Amino acid sequence: MTFLDDSLLDEIRSRAPGYDRDNTFFTEDLDALRAAGYLAAHVPTDLGGAGLSLLELVREQSRLAGAAPATALAVNMHQVWCGVGRVLHDRGDDGLDVLLREAAAGELFAFGISERGNDLVLFGSATEARPDGEGGYRFHGTKIFTSLAPAWTRLGVHGLDASDPDDPRIVYGFVTREGTETKDDWDTLGMRATQSRTTVLDGAHAPADRVVRRLPPGPNPDPFVFGIFACFELLLSSVYLGIAQRALDLAVETVRSRTSMKTGDVYAHDPDIRWRLATAAMDLETALTQLHATAADVDAQVDHGPRWFAKLAGTKVRATETAKDVVEAAIRVSGGGSYFTRNELSRLYRDVLAGLFHPSDDESAHATVATALLGPLP
Known part of the structure; x- marks a missing residue:
């Protein structure tokens, strides 16, 4: 059984050449996928989604990529955050259930982790995470390859809190567009419709209830x-x-x-x-x-x-x-x-x-x- 029907995939396939040629965002595809409930496909049913397993979502993403690779890759970033929430939820941790509920309600999550020159990826960050004094953080730095740049409503980011030199922490949180700037700099060889533009964080705020982890730098089994x-x-x-x-x-x-x-x-x-x-x-x-x-x-x-x-x-x-x-x-x-x-x-x-x-x-x-x-x- 499949989630995305063939007629929808054919419609999406028909738009892919134009997005690629014109270097434009896949707005119509995103609207169609949202209408089909695909942005909540991996959200558990008790939180308002369709409850697809990771294996089922993997199969659907392959089918979507066969129709429009850039559309699939960009949507992937939203699905990754839903996947993280689902991994925790299935293991008895409800810390990201709010994310899953928001995805079911229509919020679009993007992935703000990649940084130029940061080969530590998750285990370090060139972005500053500055405590706001109330349990939240303001992030200052630059993220690259931010897929869904024209449309996201929630951005998952990480940064280094070095306020205590003896106990630095990698902070993960979710911010809105306030305090961010999206560069119009996406003109690439391929995957053009993703519009994975550079995002500048200039005080983007994650309040205490949107800070999800404070971890020591380096590999971590969390x-x-x-x-x-x-x-x-x-x-x-x-x-x-x-x-x-x-x-x-x-x-x-x-x-x-x-x-x-x-x-x-x-x-x-x-x-x-x-x-x-x-x-x-x-x-x-x-x-x-x-x-x-x-x-x-x-x-x-x-x-x-x-x-x-x-x-x-x-x-x-x-x-x-x-x-x-x-x-x-x-x-x-x-x-x-x-x-x-x-x-x-x-x-x-x-x-x-x-x-x-x-x-x-x-x-x-x-x-x-x-x-x-x-x-x-x-």
């Missing part, structure tokens, strides 16, 4: 951090594997319809093309199996202990690298027509390359897995 890492990596993976599936489907259609002047036969009968597409399909199936199994483990609250982070990072890298390879294989067998911007495969190729830049990157993932296997470096 369930909130696990929720961010798990939902970000797995939902991200679902988008890129959805792109790969769409590219493979397009390639199959193409080689079935094109005829070789040399042999007079359709390219679908060419042994080299058959081998290349078969390899791509097998690799895609392996990556999807890994993704779905890992998402199911999050749903089932399987205890992988400290190995969780290696499993999640490995799943993300396998997904994004496989997706890139599958799209490239699709282009190779589809011929020179795929090099034109009017060809959907051309756009899919530009979009799939964005997967290289999301954390965890290839290097950090390998380091994480090596540490899990061999222990830390001396």
Whole structure:
């Protein structure tokens, strides 16, 4: 059973080329997804949502990405925060139930974590978190890659509270648009409709009831951090594997319809093309199996202990690298027509390359897995 019906996905697919060409935000897609209840799909039913599991949401995000990758990637950031709330809720922590209720009521959450040059990601921040004296914080700094920039109503951010030099804390909270500035600086190779613009925080306020964690800098087993890492990596993976599936489907259609002047036969009968597409399909199936199994483990609250982070990072890298390879294989067998911007495969190729830049990157993932296997470096 699926949540997003095929007619809605076809409608969304029809708008994707225009958003990409004009470098515009996916306003109509967002309105349609909101009307379909998709922004509350992962919210538990008792909090006003549809109650989809993480595995079910992963599958839906792949389908959405097959229609419009940039739309799926941007919506992902809202779904990640819903996922964090759901991870905590399912484990008996109601600290983010307010977020889940607000998502069900129509608020749109964006992800304000990425910072230029911050390779610590969740474990450090160049943004200042200044105590307001009443349990809340004002954030000062710059966040990059803020997807949903034109439309979000709640922004999840983190910053460093260094007011006590002996006990610095990474503070996570949710702010509104007051005290923020959105730069009009999004003009990229791919994923253009996400409009993931730079956000300047100049005193953006998270009152005490919107401050959700104060954690020591560095790796932390807190369930909130696990929720961010798990939902970000797995939902991200679902988008890129959805792109790969769409590219493979397009390639199959193409080689079935094109005829070789040399042999007079359709390219679908060419042994080299058959081998290349078969390899791509097998690799895609392996990556999807890994993704779905890992998402199911999050749903089932399987205890992988400290190995969780290696499993999640490995799943993300396998997904994004496989997706890139599958799209490239699709282009190779589809011929020179795929090099034109009017060809959907051309756009899919530009979009799939964005997967290289999301954390965890290839290097950090390998380091994480090596540490899990061999222990830390001396």
